[in-house]
Amino acid sequence: xxxxxxxxxxxxxxxLAHLELTEEEKQVFTRQLADILAxxxxxxxxxxAGVAATAHVNAHEAEREDELRPSLPxxxxxxxxxxxxxxxxLFRVPRVIG
Amino acid sequence: MSRAAGGVxxxxxxIAAGRVSAVEVCREALDRIARVNPSLNAFNLVTEERALxxxxxxxxxxxxxxxxxxxxxxxxxxxxxxxxxxxxxxxxSRILDAFVPPYDATVISKLEQAGAVIVGxxxxxxxxxxxxxxxxxxxxxxxxxxxxxxxxxxxxGSAAAVAASCVGLxxxxxxxxxxxxxxxxxxxxxxxxTYGRVSRYGLLAFASSLDQIGPLTxxxxxAALALSVLSGPDPMDSTAAREAVPDFTATLDGNARxxxxxxxxxxxxxxxxxxxxxxxxxxxxxxxxxxASLVDIELPHAKYAIPVYYLVCTxxxxxxxxxxxxxxxxxxxxxxxxxxxxxxxxxxDEGFGAEVKRRIMLGTYVLSAGxxxxxxxxxxxxRTLLKQDYDRAFETVDVVVMPTSPTPxxxxxxxxxxxxxxxxxxxxxxxxxxxxLPGISVPCGLVDAPRAGDVDRLPVGLxxxxxxxxxATILRVAEAFERSTEWSRQVPPMV
Numbered sequence: 001x002x003x004x005x006x007x008x009x010x011x012x013x014x015x016l017a018h019l020e021l022t023e024e025e026k027q028v029f030t031r032q033l034a035d036i037l038a039x040x041x042x043x044x045x046x047x048x049a050g051v052a053a054t055a056h057v058n059a060h061e062a063e064r065e066d067e068l069r070p071s072l073p074x075x076x077x078x079x080x081x082x083x084x085x086x087x088x089x090l091f092r093v094p095r096v097i098g
Numbered sequence: 099m100s101r102a103a104g105g106v107x108x109x110x111x112x113i114a115a116g117r118v119s120a121v122e123v124c125r126e127a128l129d130r131i132a133r134v135n136p137s138l139n140a141f142n143l144v145t146e147e148r149a150l151x152x153x154x155x156x157x158x159x160x161x162x163x164x165x166x167x168x169x170x171x172x173x174x175x176x177x178x179x180x181x182x183x184x185x186x187x188x189x190x191s192r193i194l195d196a197f198v199p200p201y202d203a204t205v206i207s208k209l210e211q212a213g214a215v216i217v218g219x220x221x222x223x224x225x226x227x228x229x230x231x232x233x234x235x236x237x238x239x240x241x242x243x244x245x246x247x248x249x250x251x252x253x254x255g256s257a258a259a260v261a262a263s264c265v266g267l268x269x270x271x272x273x274x275x276x277x278x279x280x281x282x283x284x285x286x287x288x289x290x291x292t293y294g295r296v297s298r299y300g301l302l303a304f305a306s307s308l309d310q311i312g313p314l315t316x317x318x319x320x321a322a323l324a325l326s327v328l329s330g331p332d333p334m335d336s337t338a339a340r341e342a343v344p345d346f347t348a349t350l351d352g353n354a355r356x357x358x359x360x361x362x363x364x365x366x367x368x369x370x371x372x373x374x375x376x377x378x379x380x381x382x383x384x385x386x387x388x389x390a391s392l393v394d395i396e397l398p399h400a401k402y403a404i405p406v407y408y409l410v411c412t413x414x415x416x417x418x419x420x421x422x423x424x425x426x427x428x429x430x431x432x433x434x435x436x437x438x439x440x441x442x443x444x445x446x447d448e449g450f451g452a453e454v455k456r457r458i459m460l461g462t463y464v465l466s467a468g469x470x471x472x473x474x475x476x477x478x479x480x481r482t483l484l485k486q487d488y489d490r491a492f493e494t495v496d497v498v499v500m501p502t503s504p505t506p507x508x509x510x511x512x513x514x515x516x517x518x519x520x521x522x523x524x525x526x527x528x529x530x531x532x533x534x535l536p537g538i539s540v541p542c543g544l545v546d547a548p549r550a551g552d553v554d555r556l557p558v559g560l561x562x563x564x565x566x567x568x569x570a571t572i573l574r575v576a577e578a579f580e581r582s583t584e585w586s587r588q589v590p591p592m593v
Contacts, residue, residue, distance in 0.1 A: 010459070017416060017462040018423070019455055020443035029459055035518050036460060040405040043476050046483070053478035054485060056307040057293050057534035059566075062336035076200040080427035091425050096438045
């Protein structure tokens with residue numbers, strides 16, 4: 001399964017990842033990502049029929065009761081926001097609609 | 099030579115016995131940093147005032163006859179991707195240039211509880227993504243052994259700080275080799291604990307199924323001591339394991355009798371620098387002399403670990419780094435005037451460096467519709483086969499031995515134009531993270547590298563990999579190896 005990567009595809013991925021790439025970045029990434037994906041193609045030759053996927057190696061149950069616990073005060077949680085409104089307990093963002 | 103070169107145990111012992119005050123030790127570390135950091139660039143931040151206050155507190159405790167922790171007064175450095183309350187933490191990224199965490203990582207609480215004194219935050223590859231420390235927004239770290247070479251990455255600043263005797267203990271994080279490879283490149287000891295052994299709470303996430311925090315030190319005993327402090331369950335990290343934490347220093351007995359060590363001959367024979375292979379063969383002879391028995395083993399899927407790793411880690415990174423959006427913390431582009439989406443994408447393009455963007459792009463691609471099965475799912479299946487390889491090997495051996503890196507430290511700029519070549523440098527370290535095992539790198543040689551009429555001596559590391567939660571055995575073998583050689587006592591010419 002060869003995947004020649006196009007600039008249009010790189011632009012599509014950049015949109016999905018919320019990255020506004022420069023023209024130069026698009027050119028470079030198209031070449032570099034194609035190289036890396038071509039290298040990763042070697043996995044296709046391995047027979048993995050019926051092999052389970054490993055997403056993580058945790059051995060134990062991680063469930064716990066959903067209990068209320070102390071957490072950061074709102075003012076501290078907002079302390080690093082580039083445009084916080086601590087008195088209102090809110091993050092300010094640019095216009096979303098129109 | 100500074101006190102830090104003697105290691106953590108000796109510093110803590112001197113302070114506890116009153117041979118030196120914690121403040122004197124702290125000043126010595128700060129002076130040393132001030133002297134070498136302009137050329138090394140190992141520190142993003144030095145916290146002089148806070149450190150001296152903490153050291154004075156240790157001295158007061160001692161004067162009052164209070165019990166001192168095992169690391170009381172010991173200066174330590176922390177990789178700049180771990181949160182310390184009130185201390186700027188950047189992950190060496192422009193996007194977090196002004197970030198001041200409102201809480202401590204669990205490892206920080208544990209170390210400070212044990213009396214350690216943080217003297218600064220160390221430079222690293224941006225968000226721990228890199229193998230040379232060249233992907234830092236604050237410039238590369240230089241190798242203390244040869245200033246035109248990389249210290250390795252991503253915990254390059256931590257390894258350089260220990261090698262240059264600024265501190266006897268530095269924290270690193272290891273997602274695909276980021277503690278072990280810089281330890282190898284800088285001639286120090288570095289441990290990647292079993293996945294889950296150490297809490298990740300407060301570590302800025304890169305790839306959550308692979309990331310682990312661990313110590314970089316001058317010797318194995320210090321690493322064992324630090325690991326005993328760092329390990330344990332944590333209600334703030336559901337992946338932190340509940341396994342009992344032994345005193346890892348208690349089982350260091352100077353020999354490796356009865357330990358069966360597996361050598362994956364076929365895997366180690368390909369693409370390895372001849373100087374590294376020679377050091378590796380010499381190390382195998384030493385291991386035999388310490389009482390271990392060596393047997394050849396097969397890890398048939400290990401050669402696929404790099405593609406598997408770079409598909410898995412980038413997929414996880416693309417998800418983890420979605421949180422940097424210019425809203426909750428970090429950099430927001432002043433250029434965005436067309437609404438929220440433009441603000442997101444401009445802030446992220448201006449805030450992230452090239453390697454981070456490349457990995458976010460690759461991860462987004464392999465998780466996207468139409469490619470998920472062929473890349474991400476396939477990689478996870480091969481991850482299972484890799485785990486089965488190690489399971490099978492550990493039926494007959496207790497430890498697996500490999501070089502840590504296929505080459506001695508390479509030159510700054512040597513691989514920066516070709517990301518794939520940079521990724522290949524991780525061939526012996528990434529499989530260990532994919533299957534969750536503990537690994538340690540210890541110095542096993544110095545190789546000569548000619549430079550402009552002179553000769554640099556470059557460190558080489560030996561990697562020992564153990565069974566899940568059996569750090570004790572790899573530490574025991576590593577310490578026996580260390581006692582039988584002089585490599586861990588070598589220091590760079592600048593020291």
